[in-house]
Amino acid sequence: MEFTKGHGTGNDFVILPDPDGTLDLTPGLVAAICDRRRGVGGDGVLRVVRAAKHPESVGLAGEAEWFMDYWNSDGSIAEMCGNGSRVFVRYLLENGLATPSGAALPVATRAGVVRARVETHTIAVEMRRPRVYDASAATLGGLTLPGTAVDVGNPHLVCALPAGLELAGLDLTRAPEYDPAVFPAGVNVEFVTPGEPVADTDGHVLMRVYERGSAETLSCGTGACAVGAVALRDVGRDTGTVAVDVPGGRLTVTLTESSCWLSGPAVLVATGELTPAALRG
Numbered sequence: 001m002e003f004t005k006g007h008g009t010g011n012d013f014v015i016l017p018d019p020d021g022t023l024d025l026t027p028g029l030v031a032a033i034c035d036r037r038r039g040v041g042g043d044g045v046l047r048v049v050r051a052a053k054h055p056e057s058v059g060l061a062g063e064a065e066w067f068m069d070y071w072n073s074d075g076s077i078a079e080m081c082g083n084g085s086r087v088f089v090r091y092l093l094e095n096g097l098a099t100p101s102g103a104a105l106p107v108a109t110r111a112g113v114v115r116a117r118v119e120t121h122t123i124a125v126e127m128r129r130p131r132v133y134d135a136s137a138a139t140l141g142g143l144t145l146p147g148t149a150v151d152v153g154n155p156h157l158v159c160a161l162p163a164g165l166e167l168a169g170l171d172l173t174r175a176p177e178y179d180p181a182v183f184p185a186g187v188n189v190e191f192v193t194p195g196e197p198v199a200d201t202d203g204h205v206l207m208r209v210y211e212r213g214s215a216e217t218l219s220c221g222t223g224a225c226a227v228g229a230v231a232l233r234d235v236g237r238d239t240g241t242v243a244v245d246v247p248g249g250r251l252t253v254t255l256t257e258s259s260c261w262l263s264g265p266a267v268l269v270a271t272g273e274l275t276p277a278a279l280r281g
Helices: 027-034 082-094 221-234 276-280
Strands: 002-008 011-017 044-050 066-072 105-109 112-118 123-128 131-140 143-151 155-160 188-194 203-211 215-217 240-246 249-255 259-264 267-273
Touching (some): 011 027, 011 082, 027 044, 027 276, 044 082, 066 082, 082 112, 082 123, 082 221, 082 267, 123 221, 131 155, 131 221, 188 221, 203 221, 221 240, 221 259
Parallel strands (some): 011 044, 155 188, 203 240
Antiparallel strands (some): 002 011, 044 066, 105 112, 123 259, 131 143, 143 155, 188 203, 203 215
8 A cells, every 4th residue: 555644734644545435444444554653653644535436525526626535543534634635735736636726726625625725835725714603611630721612624622821821831641621512523622822923924822732533733724723713803803814833833824704724834755655454463
């Protein structure tokens, strides 16, 4: 089985080419591939399938040629992945499966069609505008933090840290507790603190994230979009640009009246072959 390894600000993925949708991908195999000691290692798997060849995307085949079949590292399926979609586009471009042009490149996902724009050193994807819709809370150890629920095609809970609590001091080795009545399908939890002003932006925040199905990751693209939406709301803005620093680097989130652009680096670092039978062993 051929694979490529890539990442966006440290959010890393194993990319599996499967244009005709013939690969027998199972939760167990995905988890084995993502195992950092016995497999390739990654926060998730991106399967590259033609939209017309996958039952979950065939209805989008008229809008996009390729479907990003995204799986979390525990073998569960997710609706969307912002960094993953940027890495997915980098893979398409570098393997001749798509050609950059003046128009944005469409990619089908379980959350709908996203569009990518190739910039000088980065890739930006246009996604649905985040919907800030409720108040909730996350509990981490003995600490309960109020937060804001945000829908970015997948569920997020953005929790601002109180003054005096350091972001680096949070223990994210265990999943935060949350209200299942608000998040029946689970939730990605972002913890944020304000950053110093950054030129040409309307805000700057620092973020760590515990991702549903993947534990703490170095970055989360949809999480950055959720955080950007809350940061703009908190300063009374509906649109604008926010720099979001994650442990793996910097992402830039731009909210327009109708959508959200996520921009940052997307890098392919290795290609090779893996042996499914050995992983299952």
